[in-house]
Amino acid sequence: MICNERMVIYRGAGQRVAALEDFCPHRGAPLSLGSIQDGKLVCGYHGLVMDCDGRTASMPAQRVQAFPCIRAFPAQERHGFIWVWPGDAALADPALIPHLEWAENPAWAYGGGLYHIACDYRLMIDNLMDLTHETYVHASSIGQKEIDEAPVSTRVEGDRLITGRFMEGILAPPFWRAALRGNGLADDVPVDRWQICRFTPPSHVLIEVGVAHAGRGGYDAPADCKASSIVVDFITPETDTSIWYFWGMARSFRPEDNELTARIREGQGTIFAEDLEMLEQQQRNLLAWPERPLLKLNIDAGGVQSRRIIERLVSAERAAEAQLIGRQA
């Protein structure tokens, strides 16, 4: 299920990705229990053959021309992910899929995983756009007191939102000491640390994170005195209160070192799992106390402004849909 839509996602002819409603027009069986034959999806109940546009192609011993269609969702495979548009198909625009340099350039390595979390996707955006929680939730790995103390800056760039935090002359926390060592650098000297969170609607957050030996330029320091990477967070809403959370890390140093990729992936998986219970119980609390107002502090600016962008885009999409319907009528 994606955005409350039951979907079957599969590779059809020529391995092209297709996404359809998971409902066979014959008797309502889920097409996801079917199989692929000759690039077409075949219902596993009585063998109806479905085209990737939602039209029935054939069915044993039946005329199928009058069969009702099911909904096809525009879908694209790009950068190693599948991008589905659950809105009005006429408004789908593949050009909106962001370019992800780290996913295409062999100078980068990527490792990641998937968690299912029972929370509103916006709670996860809040989480990622305000990293002060690292001090408390991830105290033993990436958290440190200085995060709370460093001022956060927030900046809107069109539909994107950027929050940044810079710390100077601090000691690196365990995760980053290991990254410095992994990069062949001293881990016991003061460092400058940065966190630059970029929210791209509808729901992904890329975070540039890193440390450099202090005084060498910080974020702009030369590659031989820093360790840096991009934390990748694709948040796919499943329902109003659950998400598929694709997390990972992309790095541009030692990209060929698969053993390092695996080690980082394991460490990150452990750290990110620490957020799960907090998010799920926060969600339960918000459902139990629906009327209760939440605070909007300066540390919450990232989450609050992301929601504003989302709301603006949702309104715009609704208006465009209404116009489309008007034009058709």
Added chain:
Amino acid sequence: MICNERMVIYRGAGQRVAALEDFCPHRGAPLSLGSIQDGKLVCGYHGLVMDCDGRTASMPAQRVQAFPCIRAFPAQERHGFIWVWPGDAALADPALIPHLEWAENPAWAYGGGLYHIACDYRLMIDNLMDLTHETYVHASSIGQKEIDEAPVSTRVEGDRLITGRFMEGILAPPFWRAALRGNGLADDVPVDRWQICRFTPPSHVLIEVGVAHAGRGGYDAPADCKASSIVVDFITPETDTSIWYFWGMARSFRPEDNELTARIREGQGTIFAEDLEMLEQQQRNLLAWPERPLLKLNIDAGGVQSRRIIERLVSAERAAEAQLIGRQA
């Protein structure tokens, strides 16, 4: 729970089967946690003794004459099954219980089992009255392409419905090859195959199935060149969206061979388990898309007409109940 009624079913005096509401008139404890003493059901909480007609017989140190009654459901044990009437007791007619020759005649053997499935009982009737699904759901055991291609005939006989399908000069699928061998017959020659599904309301389906060496008369071939049996399906609704599914197979060859009975039972259990997930997910889909129309193709005639019979009988029963109430008033 049967037909949304919480029941306790037990053997009372003389091992006679009784069915009562599972609610002790004292404090509402479930009588199903009780025990049988001297042919009477004793509540496991404070020892109220219940008669099989729903009247309290006694209770330690209490006068029980004024105790409210609980509902007793007409129940009969016959053919190795218990038949309960959850409707108005005055309309219960034991003569409606069908005669099952295979359950009584020692020339037959029977083996079967019970599955709990989260679907409307009518989805299971659809499943059994249209065996084209065998080609897809049971591809590796009893399914074969020829089922889809053979025309199906449907015939109403009073309240019963019969769908039949005959295939000639085909190769037997794995399950039937094993049955031919089990019957001492060659399994690598062309066969004629038949499936005759008989629906008896409210909700059971008996299916005569078999193969005979080709050209020997098919269904009517002499016993020494065919393997045949009756697939037994008793579908007991538990709630609106769940059933107790009693499945089994009755055969008239080598009835004394218990090892064969066990082997068939195991094979059938595996095959029938393949339907479970399909039915449960189909049910979930129908609940998620309640407004969506389903197709009624010729292969669906069995299911569609069974529902018509059920609806007619339900209406008739309601009218009879209304008349009873009118007469009492």
Added chain:
Amino acid sequence: MICNERMVIYRGAGQRVAALEDFCPHRGAPLSLGSIQDGKLVCGYHGLVMDCDGRTASMPAQRVQAFPCIRAFPAQERHGFIWVWPGDAALADPALIPHLEWAENPAWAYGGGLYHIACDYRLMIDNLMDLTHETYVHASSIGQKEIDEAPVSTRVEGDRLITGRFMEGILAPPFWRAALRGNGLADDVPVDRWQICRFTPPSHVLIEVGVAHAGRGGYDAPADCKASSIVVDFITPETDTSIWYFWGMARSFRPEDNELTARIREGQGTIFAEDLEMLEQQQRNLLAWPERPLLKLNIDAGGVQSRRIIERLVSAERAAEAQLIGRQA
């Protein structure tokens, strides 16, 4: 959760017990995922520091004066238990906490445990105020036919209720035979047995139980010819249909014998677990048949009158709350 209130209970400054709403005023995270630092509760998400009165003490880099308060529940630790008042704080009166001699006096030993049971707390009070169920539910340990036959007396003392039952010249059931032996007494002679159940609102029941060699004075027999103890039942409602059930046994013989405490605790745990399924299924039945009246027999007097006391006190508390609100307005 206690009485439908989500609470976090912790030890603050000087180990004093505090109970707060489990909702961080910042973003609604559960405070129960936090930690204690310097006697204050620190939210595990972004480090808000909460005082035990529900006011925010501080938060990194924030002014907190205007933060909304959360509710603090009056809480006291006494007799080894924590007593929380989920009603209006102005009506909380620590003097209402009963004195429990056995919890304070070293001449007594106590052992017990906790069960979570999905039933209305009043069903558990019914259970404990009418021990005729022992004959049926606990037939193999403490139940015996004579309990049903002995008349029960019920007596109100202010807000408390006492039901008593005395049996003379009977044989002790297995649990009590073991207790006699444990106490160095003959276990194969007739005994007098008593059960005196004391209900104290809102929801605890203490039961004096014991046996004495017959004819030595029963309940008032000298210590060297009896075995007796107090069954302790604290019933804390979690929701309308679930409870935290703290059960235990206090005894004044061989209090220093920890091995005996453990053995009694294990036996009692087994016996009390026998009630769980009955209570949960009774609850399910009452929810399924909400309109159905229950009987109120003489054996139910304890439960029925306890409910009357509870209703009277609930009304009085509501009236007092209304008056408080009136005074404030």
